[in-house]
Amino acid sequence: MNVFITGSTGFLGGELLVDLSKRKEVDKIFCLVRAKAGEKAIDRLKKVFDLHGDFIDEKKIIPIEGDLTQNDLVEYLSTHKLLGDVNVILHSAADTNFSSIYDDIVEQINIHGLERILKWGKQLKNLETFTYVGTATICGMDIKNRVIKEDESPNESVKHLVKYTQTKMRGEIILHTYLPEEKILIVRPSIIMGDSRPWVPRSYVIMWALAAINLLRLVPINPNAQLDIIPVDYASKGIIALLFSKRKYSVYHVSSGAESASSPLKATQAIEHYFPHRPEFNFVGRELIREIKLWARKKLNGNSVLKNYPEHLNYWDDIFDDATDLRILMGGLEPYLDFIELGQTFDNSRLLEDTNIGLPEPAHEYMKRSAHYLDKIDIFAAALAP
Ligand SMILES: NC(=O)c1ccc[n+]([C@@H]2O[C@H](COP(=O)([O-])OP(=O)(O)OC[C@H]3O[C@@H](n4cnc5c(N)ncnc54)[C@H](OP(=O)(O)O)[C@@H]3O)[C@@H](O)[C@H]2O)c1
Numbered sequence: 001m002n003v004f005i006t007g008s009t010g011f012l013g014g015e016l017l018v019d020l021s022k023r024k025e026v027d028k029i030f031c032l033v034r035a036k037a038g039e040k041a042i043d044r045l046k047k048v049f050d051l052h053g054d055f056i057d058e059k060k061i062i063p064i065e066g067d068l069t070q071n072d073l074v075e076y077l078s079t080h081k082l083l084g085d086v087n088v089i090l091h092s093a094a095d096t097n098f099s100s101i102y103d104d105i106v107e108q109i110n111i112h113g114l115e116r117i118l119k120w121g122k123q124l125k126n127l128e129t130f131t132y133v134g135t136a137t138i139c140g141m142d143i144k145n146r147v148i149k150e151d152e153s154p155n156e157s158v159k160h161l162v163k164y165t166q167t168k169m170r171g172e173i174i175l176h177t178y179l180p181e182e183k184i185l186i187v188r189p190s191i192i193m194g195d196s197r198p199w200v201p202r203s204y205v206i207m208w209a210l211a212a213i214n215l216l217r218l219v220p221i222n223p224n225a226q227l228d229i230i231p232v233d234y235a236s237k238g239i240i241a242l243l244f245s246k247r248k249y250s251v252y253h254v255s256s257g258a259e260s261a262s263s264p265l266k267a268t269q270a271i272e273h274y275f276p277h278r279p280e281f282n283f284v285g286r287e288l289i290r291e292i293k294l295w296a297r298k299k300l301n302g303n304s305v306l307k308n309y310p311e312h313l314n315y316w317d318d319i320f321d322d323a324t325d326l327r328i329l330m331g332g333l334e335p336y337l338d339f340i341e342l343g344q345t346f347d348n349s350r351l352l353e354d355t356n357i358g359l360p361e362p363a364h365e366y367m368k369r370s371a372h373y374l375d376k377i378d379i380f381a382a383a384l385a386p
Pocket of ligand 1: 006007008009010011012013032033034036066067068069091092093094095096109113133134135136168188189190191192193203205206
């Protein structure tokens with residue numbers, strides 16, 4: 001099997017690349033990689049393997065320098081002499097930004113970039129499977145507090161919290177205009193956070209939001225909202241298992257499902273004793289987001305309900321040198337709080353039925369092994385590009 005993978009320098013894509021490289025069935029893995037800041041593509045891939053001490057077989061792992069936004073990408077890949085024998089495409093690259101200031105680039109990469117890969121893939125003589133890494137959150141913001149099945153999406157009429165999920169949903173629809181159903185495998189991870197193994201995660205994506213909540217301690221979310229969170233190693237193993245399994249479906253959630261779901265309360269209880277000098281976690285209503293922002297602008301009304309939490313306000317005075325920091329943090333965190341509040345979990349019975357991967361460990365269990373990384377995260381930098 002010859003695989004062409006995109007996004008292999010990313011959080012999930014890096015795990016997928018390393019896991020795939022260990023499979024005997026795989027002959028070559030061609031990786032579309034952007035050369036960044038003068039760094040050669042192969043050096044970027046070496047870093048992916050080096051992170052956890054994995055061996056990179058340079059005869060097997062071959063960088064293809066390129067960018068999804070490149071206008072001539074289809075021609076460039078079509079005329080590349082090494083790529084004619086590719087039979088599996090694994091498209092993991094995407095722009096996952098939640099902030100609306102990135103909407104244009106999100107559209108460029110998640111829609112036009114995908115179309116370029118599809119136009120090229122469609123011409124491949126031996127293409128067997130196009131694996132599209134989607135996201136379970138394409139179900140939109142109208143479904144709340146229940147388990148969601150694969151067949152409920154894509155639904156073009158649902159509303160989205162952010163452009164990112166809207167483009168990922170449209171991506172699934174576009175796939176079907178290029179390829180027949182039997183060549184399509186859509187995997188939809190839920191929320192990927194951290195790693196269940198006791199080592200530094202490949203990325204602090206999503207984990208930064210937990211770090212921000214851990215810093216704030218007064219948290220405007222429902223403590224019992226169900227959270228479908230999986231570690232990156234489980235997400236990767238699930239996707240690779242599906243790629244090699246006898247599949248009955250073309251779309252699969254890769255998720256915790258209701259059985260392994262977590263909640264803000266359980267996740268914070270799992271980490272709180274690592275940070276004994278902070279005030280206890282206190283969950284308050286969403287309406288206090290506005291009050292918190294007013295506090296950060298020094299415009300809080302004297303009779304605001306936020307004044308009922310003097311311990312937390314004094315603590316914020318101590319930890320935020322500049323109240324602007326809290327505004328930045330809240331600005332980045334708000335879309336995450338919106339997602340958490342939806343209380344969505346994603347049915348994983350297809351994945352459990354067609355693979356032997358089993359259930360993931362709940363986030364409030366595996367995060368105990370990573371709690372000590374939370375304070376190493378630059379949450380303000382993360383909040384600027386959430
Ligand atoms: N993280 C989650 O919680 C989550 C949950 C569900 C689904 N997903 C899906 O999983 C996939 C991977 O997400 P992730 O968290 O691994 O994202 P990530 O860490 O941000 O990685 C994104 C990858 O895409 C590449 N990429 C972005 N723009 C590109 C371009 N113009 N040309 C070529 N490559 C480009 C990046 O390359 P550079 O290194 O050069 O930037 C990087 O390798 C996405 O499809 C996402 O929708 C993620």
